Amino acid sequence: MxxxxxxxxxxxxxxxxxxxxxxxSSGIEQYAGQSGIVxxxxxxxxxxxxxFFIYTVKMGESQEEIVLYEDxxxxx
Numbered sequence: 001m002x003x004x005x006x007x008x009x010x011x012x013x014x015x016x017x018x019x020x021x022x023x024x025s026s027g028i029e030q031y032a033g034q035s036g037i038v039x040x041x042x043x044x045x046x047x048x049x050x051x052f053f054i055y056t057v058k059m060g061e062s063q064e065e066i067v068l069y070e071d072x073x074x075x076x
Contacts, residue, residue, distance in 0.1 A: 001043075001051045003041050003043070003053045003055075003070075004053065004070055005038050005041065005053075005055060005070070005073065005075070006038065007038055007039065007040060007041070008037060008038065009037070009038045009075065009076075010035055010036070010037055010075075010076040011035065011036060011037075011038055011055075011057060011073040011074060011075060011076055012033065012034065012035050012036075012073065012074050012075075012076050013028065013031040013032055013033070013034055013035075013036065013057070013059065013066075013068060013072060013073055014032055014033070014072060014073065014074055015028065015029065015032050015072070016069075016071050016072055027066075028066075028068070028072060031059050031060075031066060034059050034060045035059075035060070035076045036057040036058050036059035036060060036066075037057065037058050038055050038056070038057055039056045039057065039058055039065065040055070040056040041053055041054065041055045041056070042054050052069065052070065053069070053070040054067055054068070054069055054070070055067070055068050055069075055070065055073060057073065
């Protein structure tokens, strides 16, 4: 399985509406709607047949690096 986004790609952070508030979404609200640049990505395989991509993204003018799941970003 290939990653949906590549290093250097501009993306926008978004909230996942179907997701209940959890540790995963903690703090992401402040970045929703902001654009950033993908600086790296990783994948995890919690069980056979499942692969999740996680991206490191430098956000906005502050260039703060945050970690987002693939469903928390969209192409800019």
